[in-house]
Amino acid sequence: GIENWALGVGLxxxxxxxxxxxxxxxxxxxxxxxxxxxxxxxYRNIPLWDDATLSLMAKYSAPNKTDQQQxxxxxxxxxxxxxxxxxxxx
Numbered sequence: 001g002i003e004n005w006a007l008g009v010g011l012x013x014x015x016x017x018x019x020x021x022x023x024x025x026x027x028x029x030x031x032x033x034x035x036x037x038x039x040x041x042x043y044r045n046i047p048l049w050d051d052a053t054l055s056l057m058a059k060y061s062a063p064n065k066t067d068q069q070q071x072x073x074x075x076x077x078x079x080x081x082x083x084x085x086x087x088x089x090x
Contacts, residue, residue, distance in 0.1 A: 001040075010046040010053075014039070019061075023069070025078050032072065034081055035064045059086045 001015025017038045022031040044055035063081040065073075072078040 007043070010043050013042040013044070016040075018064075021081075023078055023081055025072075026076065030078075032069055032078065034066075034069055036061050036081075037064055038062075055090045057086075057088050057090075060084070 001013065003013045005012040017040070018035055019038060020033050020035050023034045024031055038059060038061040040057075040059045042055065042057045044053070044057075046054040046056070048054055060083070062083045065081065069078070069081075073080045
């Protein structure tokens, strides 16, 4: 990723990552490991007034399903893993 890139008045961070997560069957008796691809973007240290700054953050995550995992979701035996967004500010 990129970190502490001076961009405008703040600092820009961006990273790409792959995470492995456990996906549970609907009866919680089995798990399957699925990987997800994520993009994390942050624009931080934006000056507001004396001793105050703003940080903006966004993360997008998309599952990378095998054919078997897709079949398990389609027959409703496993919980569905969907694309997700998270936006926040501090």
